[in-house]
Amino acid sequence: MCKCNQDASKTISVDSIYSPMEGTIVKTENMTETEKFFEIKLEEGKPLGDIPGQFVELSIFGIGEAPISVSSSPTKQDQSTFEIVVRNVGMFTAALNKLDVGDKIGVRGPFGRPFPIDDLKGNDLMFVAGGLGIVPLRSLINFVIDRRRDFGAVSILLGCKSPNERLFVDEIDKWSNLTDINYACTVDKADPDWKGNVGVITTLIPGVDLDVNKTYAVVVGPPIMYKFVIKELLKKGVPENKIVLSLERRMKCGLGKCGHCQINDLYVCQDGPTFLYSEIKGLEEAL
Amino acid sequence: MRYVYLDKDNLGKFFDLLKEDYKIVGPVKKENKFVFAEVEDVSEMSLEYIPTILPPKKYFFPQKEKLGDFNMGDTKMSQTSIEMQPTVIFGAHTCDIDGIECSDAVFHKDPADPYYSKRSKMITVIGYECMFQCDDCATCVTMDTHNPKAGYDIMITDAKDKYILHVNSPKGNEIIQKAGELLENDSEEKIKSYLVKLREEKMKKFKVSLIANYNELKDIFDGSYNSKIWEDVGKRCVSCGNCTAVCPTCYCFDIYDDVKLDISGGDRTRIWDSCQLKPFAEVAGGENFREERSSRQRHRLFRKFDYSVNKYNKFFCTGCGRCTRTCMAGISLIDTVNDLTKEKNNV
Amino acid sequence: MSEAKQKVRVAFFDFADCEGCQLQVTYLNEAFLGLLEHVDIVNFREAISEKSDDYDIAFIEGSITRKHDEERIKKIRENAKIIVAYGACACTGGVNGLRRHYTDEEAKEIVYKGREFPLEAGRPKPVHEVVKVDYYIHGCPTNNDEFVKAVKGILLGKGYTPPSYSVCVECKLKENVCLFEKGQTCMGPVTRAGCDAWCTSYGNKCYGCRGMLDNPAEQGQMDILEKNGYTIAELKQKFETYNMCRMEAEKNG
Numbered sequence: 037m038c039k040c041n042q043d044a045s046k047t048i049s050v051d052s053i054y055s056p057m058e059g060t061i062v063k064t065e066n067m068t069e070t071e072k073f074f075e076i077k078l079e080e081g082k083p084l085g086d087i088p089g090q091f092v093e094l095s096i097f098g099i100g101e102a103p104i105s106v107s108s109s110p111t112k113q114d115q116s117t118f119e120i121v122v123r124n125v126g127m128f129t130a131a132l133n134k135l136d137v138g139d140k141i142g143v144r145g146p147f148g149r150p151f152p153i154d155d156l157k158g159n160d161l162m163f164v165a166g167g168l169g170i171v172p173l174r175s176l177i178n179f180v181i182d183r184r185r186d187f188g189a190v191s192i193l194l195g196c197k198s199p200n201e202r203l204f205v206d207e208i209d210k211w212s213n214l215t216d217i218n219y220a221c222t223v224d225k226a227d228p229d230w231k232g233n234v235g236v237i238t239t240l241i242p243g244v245d246l247d248v249n250k251t252y253a254v255v256v257g258p259p260i261m262y263k264f265v266i267k268e269l270l271k272k273g274v275p276e277n278k279i280v281l282s283l284e285r286r287m288k289c290g291l292g293k294c295g296h297c298q299i300n301d302l303y304v305c306q307d308g309p310t311f312l313y314s315e316i317k318g319l320e321e322a323l
Numbered sequence: 324m325r326y327v328y329l330d331k332d333n334l335g336k337f338f339d340l341l342k343e344d345y346k347i348v349g350p351v352k353k354e355n356k357f358v359f360a361e362v363e364d365v366s367e368m369s370l371e372y373i374p375t376i377l378p379p380k381k382y383f384f385p386q387k388e389k390l391g392d393f394n395m396g397d398t399k400m401s402q403t404s405i406e407m408q409p410t411v412i413f414g415a416h417t418c419d420i421d422g423i424e425c426s427d428a429v430f431h432k433d434p435a436d437p438y439y440s441k442r443s444k445m446i447t448v449i450g451y452e453c454m455f456q457c458d459d460c461a462t463c464v465t466m467d468t469h470n471p472k473a474g475y476d477i478m479i480t481d482a483k484d485k486y487i488l489h490v491n492s493p494k495g496n497e498i499i500q501k502a503g504e505l506l507e508n509d510s511e512e513k514i515k516s517y518l519v520k521l522r523e524e525k526m527k528k529f530k531v532s533l534i535a536n537y538n539e540l541k542d543i544f545d546g547s548y549n550s551k552i553w554e555d556v557g558k559r560c561v562s563c564g565n566c567t568a569v570c571p572t573c574y575c576f577d578i579y580d581d582v583k584l585d586i587s588g589g590d591r592t593r594i595w596d597s598c599q600l601k602p603f604a605e606v607a608g609g610e611n612f613r614e615e616r617s618s619r620q621r622h623r624l625f626r627k628f629d630y631s632v633n634k635y636n637k638f639f640c641t642g643c644g645r646c647t648r649t650c651m652a653g654i655s656l657i658d659t660v661n662d663l664t665k666e667k668n669n670v
Numbered sequence: 671m672s673e674a675k676q677k678v679r680v681a682f683f684d685f686a687d688c689e690g691c692q693l694q695v696t697y698l699n700e701a702f703l704g705l706l707e708h709v710d711i712v713n714f715r716e717a718i719s720e721k722s723d724d725y726d727i728a729f730i731e732g733s734i735t736r737k738h739d740e741e742r743i744k745k746i747r748e749n750a751k752i753i754v755a756y757g758a759c760a761c762t763g764g765v766n767g768l769r770r771h772y773t774d775e776e777a778k779e780i781v782y783k784g785r786e787f788p789l790e791a792g793r794p795k796p797v798h799e800v801v802k803v804d805y806y807i808h809g810c811p812t813n814n815d816e817f818v819k820a821v822k823g824i825l826l827g828k829g830y831t832p833p834s835y836s837v838c839v840e841c842k843l844k845e846n847v848c849l850f851e852k853g854q855t856c857m858g859p860v861t862r863a864g865c866d867a868w869c870t871s872y873g874n875k876c877y878g879c880r881g882m883l884d885n886p887a888e889q890g891q892m893d894i895l896e897k898n899g900y901t902i903a904e905l906k907q908k909f910e911t912y913n914m915c916r917m918e919a920e921k922n923g
C-alpha cells in the first residue's frame with residue numbers, strides 16, 4: 037500500500053446540508069395512548085418558514101432521523117414555533133416520545149412541495165382526513181380558517197378507528213362550531229359514549245353538497261383509505277386534477293438523493309409529498 | 324482543446340510525474356477480477372481490463388461516508404468534513420466516465436450534495452479508451468459510451484506505436500504543461516483524423532447485443548411496465564443487492580448513527596443502500612410499496628432506461644455490463660431488454 | 671443524563687455451547703473497558719467469579735437442552751428486563767440443532783458407545799423456543815463489531831435488529847471477488863448479513879453460521895447454489911448445520 041502521499045491527505049471542511057438546526061421543545065401533550073404532540077421552537081425563535089403540507093427531518097443523535105409532517109399553520113399567532121404529532125411506532129418515534137419540555141431536538145427543513153394554496157384560493161374546499169391524516173391536514177385547515185375570506189365553502193370530514201383515537205379533540209370541536217364550516221366525523225367502531233356517526237369515512241362523502249365546478253378535495257390518510265375515498269370523489273364528479281393528496285414515504289435525506297421515497301420518476305420528498313391525483317393516477321406504487 | 328502524442332515508453336515517467344502531485348488510483352488485478360486501488364508504479368496497473376468489481380463512483384461517493392461528528396445530547400454536528408487528497412483516477416473506461424456524469428447529474432442537482440461536490444473537485448479523471456470490447460456482457464455500443472465524448476480531464480487512446488492524449492479541461496492542461504518534455508506535438512487535424520481511423524477500425528471488434536437501438540430504448544420501457552417478463556426476472560432474483568452495488572449510476576443510500584463506545588458521541592454516516600432489498604420502500608406503519616422482487620427489479624431497470632430520462636434527460640445505463648456479470652442468478656440486462664423489445668415488436 | 675444514574679447491570683449465562691462466544695467478548699479488550707463505564711457485569715463465567723441474580727440485561731449463550739436448563743432460563747427471564755440471545759446456539763440452535771436427527775437413546779449410543787453416562791441429555795432448542803427473546807446477535811462465533819453495535823443500541827434504548835438481507839450485500843461493498851466466480855462454493859447468498867462479510871473478506875467461504883436470511887427467494891436461492899456446484903444432498907446438509915431448528919419449526923408450522 038502506498039504510504040508516500042499520506043501526508044497529503046487533507047481535511048476539507050464541508051458546509052453540510054445534513055447538519056440539523058437546534059430546536060427546543062416548548063410544549064408537549066399526550067393526545068392518545070400512542071400519539072404525542074410537540075411544540076418546537078428554533079434558535080432565537082426563528083420561524084421555520086414552512087407552508088402547509090411540508091415536512092421536517094427531526095434528529096436525535098445516536099438514534100437517527102425521521103421525516104415528520106408539520107401540523108401547525110404558519111399563520112398561527114406565535115410564529116416562533118411549529119407543531120408536530122408523532123405516533124410511537126418505531127425506534128425513532130419511541131425515542132422522541134421520551135422527550136419533554138426543555139429537551140433539544142435537531143431539525144432539518146422544511147422540505148417538500150406544499151399544498152397548492154394559490155390554486156385552492158377562491159374555490160370551495162372539502163377536507164377528508166383519515167386517522168393520522170388530520171396531522172398534516174390540520175396545518176392547511178388552520179391556514180384556511182385564518183385566511184377564511186380567500187376561500188369559498190369549506191367542509192371537513194374526519195374519520196378514525198375509534199373515538200379515543202381522535203386527535204385535537206378540543207380544537208376540532210371549535211372547528212365544528214364555526215358557522216362557515218360544514219363538519220362531519222365518523223368512527224369505524226363506536227364506544228358506549230359515542231353519539232356520532234359510525235362507519236368508514238367514505239360514507240360521509242355522498243352527504244356533502246358540493247359544486248364540482250369549483251371544489252378542491254384535499255385528502256390525507258392511510259394508503260388504503262385513498263383508494264376508496266378517491267373512487268367516491270370521482271363518482272361525485274370531482275375532477276382528478278382537483279383531488280389533492282399527501283403521500284407517506286420513508287424520506288431519509290429530504291434532498292432528492294437517497295432514493296427511498298421514489299415513485300417512478302417522482303421523489304416524494306421534493307415532487308411531493310402533496311400531489312394532485314391526476315399526477316399520480318396510474319402509478320402502481322403510489323397508492 | 325489539445326491533442327498530443329505520448330511515447331509508450333514514457334508512460335511510466337508520465338505516471339511518476341503525476342505521482343508528485345496526486346494520489347493515483349487505477350485498475351489492478353484482484354484474483355481473477357479487477358478493482359480500482361491505489362497504485363505506486365505504473366506496472367501495478369492492468370490497463371486492459373474488464374470493468375472493475377465496483378466502479379470508480381466509490382471515490383466520489385464512498386460505500387460508507389461520514390456526514391458529520393456529534394456529541395450526545397447536542398443537535399448540531401460538531402464537525403462536518405471529508406478526508407481526501409488530490410486524486411487521479413487513471414485508466415477509467417469511457418463507460419465509467421459516463422457513469423460519473425450520471426452521478427454528477429444527481430449529486431450536483433439542486434440542492435447539491437456538498438460531500439460529493441468537494442470530492443469531485445479533488446478528482447482528476449484520466450481515461451483510457453477501450454480499443455476492443457471487454458466481454459459479452461457489455462452493451463456500450465448501443466448506449467453510445469464506447470467512444471470518449473466528455474467527462475474526463477485527459478483521455479488516453481492506444482494508437483498502436485504510441486498513445487494519443489486528448490486534453491479536455493484546464494486541469495488536464497496543467498498536467499500536460501508539466502509533462503511537456505515527454506510529449507510530442509503534431510497538428511490537431513492530423514491527430515484527429517488518425518483517431519477517426521482508429522475508431523473505425525476498433526468498431527470491428529465491438530459487438531452489438533441489444534436488438535433495440537439507442538433511440539428505441541425509452542419507448543420500449545414506456546410500454547413495458549406491466550410486462551410478464553418482470554415476473555420471470557423476479558422469480559430468479561434473490562435480492563442480494565449485487566446489481567445495484569456494482570452499478571456506476573446507482574446512488575441510493577441509507578443514513579445511520581454510529582455511537583462511540585463510551586456513548587459520549589459518534590458520527591452520522593451514509594452507506595450505499597439498494598432498492599433490491601425488501602425494507603427499502605417500507606414506511607413506518609409497515610406498508611411496503613415494492614414488496615415483490617419483480618417490482619424491485621422493474622424499478623431498477625426503469626431507473627436506468629426511463630425515469631432517469633424524464634428526470635435527468637439521460638440514460639442511466641452506461642453499458643458497462645457489471646450487473647449482468649455479477650448476478651449469481653444469471654439475470655442478464657441484455658436478455659431482459661431484448662425480451663422486452665421482442666415483446667413490444669410482436670404486439 | 672443525570673450523574674446519579676445507575677449503571678446497567680449485565681449478566682452472561684451459558685447453556686449448551688462451547689463458550690466460544692463468551693471468549694469472543696473477552697477479546698473485546700479496550701472496547702470492553704469502554705463498555706464498563708456504562709455497565710456493571712455481575713455474572714460472567716469466563717471473566718469474573720462473582721455471581722448475582724440482580725441484573726437488567728441477560729446475555730444468553732448456548733441452546734437449551736435439558737429440563738433443568740429450561741427452568742433456569744425461565745428464572746433468568748423473570749429476573750431480566752432484557753434477554754439477548756447471542757451466538758448461533760442461542761439464536762438458531764446452531765450446530766447443536768443437528769442433534770435433532772437422533773433420539774436421546776441414539777445420541778447417547780453414538781457419543782458414548784455403550785458406556786454409562788449419568789448426565790441427562792435432551793433435545794436442543796434455541797432460546798426463543800423456551801422464553802421470549804428481546805434481541806439477537808447471530809454468529810458462530812459472534813462478531814465483536816456487531817456485538818458492540820448491538821450492546822450500544824440496547825443501552826441507548828433503540829435496541830438492535832440484525833439485517834434481514836444476505837451476506838452478499840456486505841461482501842460486495844468490500845469489493846471481494848465473489849467465491850462463485852472463482853469456482854468455489856459459499857453460503858453467503860442465503861445467510862443473514864451483519865458480520866460485515868467477515869469470513870469471505872479473509873479468504874474463507876461463508877458457512878452460513880448466522881442462519882438463513884429473512885424472506886429467502888425459494889427457488890432462486892436453490893438454483894444459484896445448485897448451479898454453483900452444490901448437490902442437493904450437500905445443500906441439505908449445509909442448511910441443517912445452522913438451520914435445523916428453524917427448518918423443523920417451519921415444517922411444523
